[in-house]
Amino acid sequence: MSQSHRLPAGGRIDRSRSLSFTFDGTRYSGHPGDTLASALIANGVHLVGRSFKYHRPRGILTAGSEEPNALIQLGLGNRTEPNIRATQIELYDGLTAASQNRFPSLEFDLGAVNDTLSPLIPAGFYYKTFMWPQRGWMTYERAIRRMAGLGRAPDGPDPDRYEYRHAHCDVLVAGGGAAGLAAALAAGRAGARVIIADEQAEMGGWLLSEGDTEISAKPAVDWVEKAVTELAGMENVTLLRRTTAFGYYDHNWLGLAERVTDHLGPYAADHLPRQRLWQVRAKQVVLATGAIERPLVFGQNDRPGIMLAASLRSYISRYGARPGKALVVFTNNDSGYRTALAAHHAGIGVAAIIDSRAEASGPLPQSARAAGLRIYEGHAIIATTGRLRVDSVRLGRLAASGDRIEGAGFGIPCDLVAMSGGWNPNVSLFSQSRGKLDFRAEDGVFVPGQSFQPLRSAGACNGVLSTADCLAEGFAAGAEAAREAGFANRKPAALKVTEPDCPAAAPFWLAPPEKPLARAKCFVDFQNDVTAADLKLAVREGFQSVEHVKRYTTTGMGTDQGRTSNVNALAIVSATLGMEMPAVGTTTFRPPYTPTSFGAIAGRNIGALFDPVRRTPIHEWHAAHGAKFENVGQWVRAWYYPKPGEDMHAAVNREVKAARTGVGILDASTLGKIMVKGPDAAEFLNRVYTNSWLKLGIGKARYGLMLGEDGMVRDDGVTVRLGEDRFLMSTTTGNAATVMTSLEDYLQTEWPELKVYLTSVTEQYATITINGPKSRELLAALTDDIDTGNEAFPHMSLREGTVAGVPARVIRISFTGELSFEINVRASQGKAVWEALIEAGAPFDITPYGTEAMHVLRAEKGFIIVGQETDGSMTPDDLGMGWAVSKVKPDFVGKRSLTRSDTVREGRKQLVGLLTEDPKEVLEEGAHVVQVALQQPPMAMLGHVTSSYYSPNLERSIALAVLKGGRALIGKTLSVPMPDKVIKVTVTEPVFFDPKGERANG
Amino acid sequence: MRRYSILALARNALGYHEGWERAWRAPEPKPEYDAIIVGGGGHGLATAYYLAKEHGITNVAVLEKGWLGGGNTGRNTTIVRSNYLWDESAALYEHSLKIWEGLSQELNYNVMFSQRGVMNLAHNLHDLRELKRRAHANRLNGIDCDFLSREQVGEYCPLINLSPDIRHPVLGATLQRRGGVARHDAVAWGFARAADARGVDIIQNCEVTGILREGGRVTGVETSRGTIRAKKIGLVTAGHSSVLAGMAGIRLPVESHPLQALVSEPVKPILDTVVMSNTVHAYVSQSDKGEMVIGAGIDPYVSYSQRGGFNVVQDTLHAIVEMFPMFSRLRMLRQWGGIVDTCPDASPILSKTPIEGLYINCGWGTGGFKATPGSGHVFAHTIARDEPHPLNAPFSLERFTTGRLVDEHGAAAVAH
């Protein structure tokens, strides 16, 4: 388990402890402070994955979240996670990781045949083939899908937990490098509430990797430590490590994803969530998200062992690893020399520094020269070799034009290549905030321009290069942000920084390869295997807008969102088109900044908390008495109450019969209830219901229909007048909230002059319906202040008094056609009153009935259910309820639509009854009715069965249906064609039981 | 147009792929055309293609303000199905589905129409009744639609959480096996290439800023690239349909809302069908690349900003994780929005307008991608003949005056 490629000293790792981990089944060791990537490198492992399309061997390109290559399957079983960047995985003991997208093994991958086939399958090839035979795509697709897809999804449900945190702050700082820490210090010292978040385990950003930088005459890391200590000591500052600001939305709302326990592996405490989603509303934002080094595009620039120059520096100085023995640096700027020197000092052989510039004369090149390093100015890499790892580079002298090699190329053996194409400001969040980007031509970068939210960019993400400038900008941005948020402060003094001078890069976009471009494999997007030739092909074929290039070639569409490829791609496209880069455009960065787990975004709102469960105050009684339940919207309602040995059919039949012969009891508490109050309450009801409400007496109840503006029935219910200016409205269970909001909408936007106030009281009252010929006797037994006599308490009226000793509103209404009372009591007293009724009802054999029996009972009477007999296309007249529409009212919602040509035409669907030939046959709800059943579809349909039950009272099946010209069809025989048979039905009136409606008045 | 095939690929491989021609030309706009289509999305391009192919009208320009397919065509989640409730819609969408089945061959462009089935889940008795109603209607309209029991759902798609104890347990589903998904960009590009080959001028970066009229009829458009004349103009601008109609003084019964979607990182194939749920409220399919493609409903407020609220993304993922608990550790890779134009009855408008020579195709809301070829086909007929095709006659603008709506919302209500 020796770490063969660990430097003898240095780095921010804890060498006193060893951690053991496996990669593709082989055991290795590393140290706390390592990432999986640095630990693999310290063990001499560079080959870590296969690319998406060509399955080419790939290594570790970067040391950060921009990594396109080193995507790892982390963990096992239900906890496994695909596509995790090795550069972001903190090592823990027992970590298990595996490579992806290869079969049978990483070294020998059959998919690599695609690499051989690559001349045949350039960008967009799949649009041009796989078209024969017509159904062939399904077969090709299966094969293609298997080849694609990177890692594996977990095997089963996620065992971990996720949390939300909502937060407000004055200043949110995204990024904890030099600029971010400085900004947080400035804002924090001013007294602002600050949140600073960094995606890494440690704050400090690139300062952690620069061994040659000093701040205030001390190593840069000392300043980092001091800054972090100071911030941690401020009560007004929240320091969030391992926290990615992933999304910048409107009104300075940002999403942060904190990885709380991922780095602990199995050692995480149970009480901790795995990740936490911070939802932050910030007065001011400081973006300090740094810069990302740009790869150089040259022939076969993708082999394991080729990495970004600054990342190499990071592996050496931050992680104490030795990624190779013989280094070649390829650069277009001085920072490549900084890497060469760092490697040289760490004892890594530097075989060559290849500089695309004709001349390199800055202090760093001079130091390199002084150190005796071999420098090839005006050269470029034109090819590389090596199967699973680079083993040499070939280079050649660039012509003055830069797009051609002069003379013969030659090789240099090596096992490590560091490339630097300059730095791209990391403008993802800025661009997500809708800010506009400006182009800086001298080094070919996009920098933040105009912004549209209260934010400022500071440091490298703003295009600044030196640590001194980053710190200065950070302090200034933090101070300014705090000031804008209302916290006065003084300008902080500048810090003295010593670091090598690294001027901006000279853009160099494509090294002319040794082979023809189409064969040279000059990769631009490593993850999606997009080459410079692919980009040129796209342009040639007319895909010239940036978005078209992206979509046609898939460049920038990988899990890294093109962090290392977008600008190179844009430059190559622009050069091909002969246009300036900004004229071609820039791509949009879409949230999230880096992939964010579904679990964190979903938080706790899954499982039992997915959707609130609404139970009535009497629920426990139903459960204790064996009720079966059904979900109605969020409500859980008693469906039926089977006795031992009863099936649903038997139970429902018993309940239905009891409700017509003795007394049944129903928990109707779920009905929507809205208190309508105010001097204009009656006028308001008059406008929202179709019938007239102005003259309804106090203590009287009325049934009302509500229409949409299109004249179609939207809701119904009984409303009672409690006083001159008070009504209690009931709505259907499922529509209560919708009705409430649309009534509010009318009040606030259409009729603001009406003095009416609405209060939802659905949950304030329990509603118990007792129903059947014995219900009056039962009610009388439990009240001594309400006269229950037929004349004293007529149908459609309300009495207030006490029932079972508690205050109650009793309404005499009926949804079954039987004598029936609806008892409303305070929710807290609902269960007690229900139990009292059950007890007092024992002599009448009182029978609780559920929603199913209620449906049968009302269908026997032909009463509609909104949402069942109606579907947004039925007018009152279609339902045979023209009686509920006032002919004299000047207006009500939907009135105008009732006279439109289509609403008054012949042949509209109308509500009717259906009786099957065979009385035992119960039609399927949703089945369709035709005049004549044909052998084969299509068949012209008349309409469909809306409700269908077995009616024990009629001892036969009954159904309601809506049929075109339905009322004219009464008496006719029609057909219901089912998949396996045709059922004959006779059309009837929709009322099957007590058509005169005498029983409810009895 | 040089044909695409495996042989063409092989031939071009020898020439380093330097011999491929442009998929479509980039002509300068002419001063006048026989017909102008405004909007280079799938519907606009398909309309132009069928004008040329079926009606011999080839002197046509498609004017697109940005890049082809950059509107909803390139942002949608590509579900294609025809199992609509009402006869009128079912006929229109089925017409389209039939064209989809041979579209790659028709266009000589692989649009990757994958008939992997579209499943709609039922979670309560109300859902069951509604889905059965739809399945029966589809069957009698001759459209394939199976009804699956809970067990059959599990066999067809084992990943779904079928536990009876969850908040909204799955009780059954409809399945349209001929439904599926397609590659959105390819639809735009394939139609563009095929239309171009028949002489249609496809003009990008050309924003229409005004509609010219004389005496009750159109005469042309003002654009960011100058005035272009034509006697027939079709407006096919989806999220901006009311803006364009407004330029001609027409007020549409349309609201524009953001509709969002997201994808996960790609993983190896695990989900082989499209799963939709209205009650739990989300839908998902897996792209050929391996990403889970996820969406839900519109953002409630109106907007033209092509982005929505994060809370809608959260709600969508609550539903996805609830239905597929093993997706919890997948990660959201990208998230975006488009602007959809919704009609009060959730059905499109494919219609003549009160202005002679001006036609409009809009109001597809959240579900117009599936209609792309069929819509283009009947809209081309409407423009060429100055009268609707029988299939789009019910989708006229007048229906909002007469009341003859095709209400595909169904009743939003749940029962008593």
Ligand SMILES: Cc1cc2nc3c(=O)[nH]c(=O)nc-3n(C[C@H](O)[C@H](O)[C@H](O)COP(=O)(O)OP(=O)(O)OC[C@H]3O[C@@H](n4cnc5c(N)ncnc54)[C@H](O)[C@@H]3O)c2cc1C
């Ligand atoms: C997130 C999302 C998911 C969706 N999912 C599905 C799905 O799964 N299945 C489905 O069937 N449908 C889906 N849809 C709906 C579907 O995308 C649309 O209905 C359909 O693509 C509309 O096509 P179109 O060609 O009419 O519109 P678009 O593609 O939007 O084209 C309209 C074009 O008009 C252009 N334009 C606008 N104004 C002007 C002007 N003044 N001048 C010139 N050009 C102009 C625009 O730039 C645009 O390119 C979804 C939509 C979204 C946003």
